[in-house]
Amino acid sequence: MKLNFIFILVVVIFFTISCNNDDDDAGDTIEVRDVAEVEAEDDAELQLYLQTHFYNYEEFQNPPADFDYKIVFDTIAGVNADKIPLIEQVQEEIINFQDVPHTLYYIIAREGVGENPVYGHEVITKYQGSYIGGEIFNDLNVETKFSTTGVVYGFGALLVKLKTGTSFTENINGTLEWNQDYGIGAAFMPSGLGYFNSPPLGSSIPSYSPLIFKVDMLEFNEIDEDYTIINAQGGTASTPDGIPSHLEDVDGDGDPRNDDTDGDGIPNYLDADDDGDGVLTKAEYDYDEDGVVDDSDGDGVPDYLDPDSRIEGN
Numbered sequence: 001m002k003l004n005f006i007f008i009l010v011v012v013i014f015f016t017i018s019c020n021n022d023d024d025d026a027g028d029t030i031e032v033r034d035v036a037e038v039e040a041e042d043d044a045e046l047q048l049y050l051q052t053h054f055y056n057y058e059e060f061q062n063p064p065a066d067f068d069y070k071i072v073f074d075t076i077a078g079v080n081a082d083k084i085p086l087i088e089q090v091q092e093e094i095i096n097f098q099d100v101p102h103t104l105y106y107i108i109a110r111e112g113v114g115e116n117p118v119y120g121h122e123v124i125t126k127y128q129g130s131y132i133g134g135e136i137f138n139d140l141n142v143e144t145k146f147s148t149t150g151v152v153y154g155f156g157a158l159l160v161k162l163k164t165g166t167s168f169t170e171n172i173n174g175t176l177e178w179n180q181d182y183g184i185g186a187a188f189m190p191s192g193l194g195y196f197n198s199p200p201l202g203s204s205i206p207s208y209s210p211l212i213f214k215v216d217m218l219e220f221n222e223i224d225e226d227y228t229i230i231n232a233q234g235g236t237a238s239t240p241d242g243i244p245s246h247l248e249d250v251d252g253d254g255d256p257r258n259d260d261t262d263g264d265g266i267p268n269y270l271d272a273d274d275d276g277d278g279v280l281t282k283a284e285y286d287y288d289e290d291g292v293v294d295d296s297d298g299d300g301v302p303d304y305l306d307p308d309s310r311i312e313g314n
Contacts, residue, residue: 030197030207035098042190042210043103049132050087050105050188052076057084060109060184071109071186071214073134090188095153097192104154105188112163112183117220119148120246120256120269123159126216137204143176147223149245149257149269154189155213161185162217183217222246226272226281241281241304245269250305261305268305277307284309 056072063069076083090105117123124145129138148159165182191197191208199205224240248269250259256269262276274281284304287294294303303309 032197033208035100035192035196038196038208039097039100039102039190039192042192042208045132046103046105046188046190046210047087050090051085053086054080054083055086055089055107055109055186057089057109069110069180069184069216071107071184073212086188093157095157095193097153097196100192102190102192104157104190104193106158106161106185108161108183108185110182110184112165112217113181114164114166114183115220116163117148117160117217118246119156119160119254120223120225120244120248121220122147122223123217124219124221125159126218128214130212130214132210132212143218145221147225147245149225152189152194154187154193154211155215157193158185158187158213158215159217162215164217164219168218178216178218184215185217186212186214188212225269239272239280239282241272241274242285243269243281243304248274262307275305275307277309 052075053073054076056074059067060069073086074080074083076085086105086107090107093104093106094101095104096102122145124143126141126144127138128136128140130136148156151159162183162185166179168176168178170176188210189212190210194209194211195205195207197207199207199209205211222244224243225245226239226241245256246269247256248259248267249256250261250268257267259268260266260271261268261274262271264271264276268274268281272280272282275284281304285293285302287303294309295301295306296303296309297306299306299309301309
């Protein structure tokens with residue numbers, strides 16, 4: 001489905017920067033702490049929060065007529081003393097960061113009725129990011145699109161767990177009214193699955209901050225994200241290779257971010273020359289345009305992943 005309106009362009013920090021704990025900036029004085037030590041502190045803080053807070057699950061179970069379908073967290077106290085704590089409702093996923101297992105906690109308030117995006121899709125969402133204390137650092141309650149591979153690991157892991165909805169109607173003023181059947185969820189992540197010691201430049205996010213993200217999963221699209229360096233200063237230009245990013249998952253583990261055939265440090269989905277043989281992937285993928293991926297030497301390895309295969313004339 002094509003959306004005939006202008007989305008907000010979200011500037012996101014590519015995961016290898018967002019999740020990097022190396023202090024490469026000579027002007028950066030942030031202490032690089034032990035990952036396991038930080039993980040233990042963050043998990044204790046997250047568990048305390050989950051034990052003492054709840055979300056408006058009753059409204060999702062029996063929506064009032066005026067319900068806005070937004071997740072709201074509150075403290076278990078007073079009139080809310082009998083609410084079910086988040087710790088009894090969250091699901092968990094273990095994700096490694098710097099070889100240290102980290103626990104991502106998440107809730108699916110509403111699953112959605114469509115399909116799940118995968119890593120390498122471009123998603124269209126509304127989302128909010130906040131700290132454990134409740135302070136909001138990013139609130140985008142408008143249609144916002146970005147790649148599932150272009151965000152921090154904890155956020156991306158939540159995105160692929162939510163399904164899209166069915167459709168929308170466009171109002172006279174140009175805003176969209178989405179059918180109330182899209183996926184809604186929230187993730188509670190340690191800093192290792194967020195920005196660790198390298199928050200985005202210019203952001204207010206402190207280093208080593210556990211984060212909470214709430215997401216409305218509206219829609220997703222295929223994208224082709226390959227880039228090529230075009231000057232000595234590191235400028236880049238988009239050079240799509242004809243392979244959607246989510247299909248550049250060579251090892252089949254569901255995540256194209258860890259597939260780098262030529263070992264140049266650029267994952268295939270961002271690499272305009274996947275096998276590093278000097279011939280662009282788009283020229284080797286289907287050179288004769290017959291709809292079949294080329295394997296000129298018949299060794300079972302497609303030409304665009306085989307540095308020993310070079311199409312004649314390239």
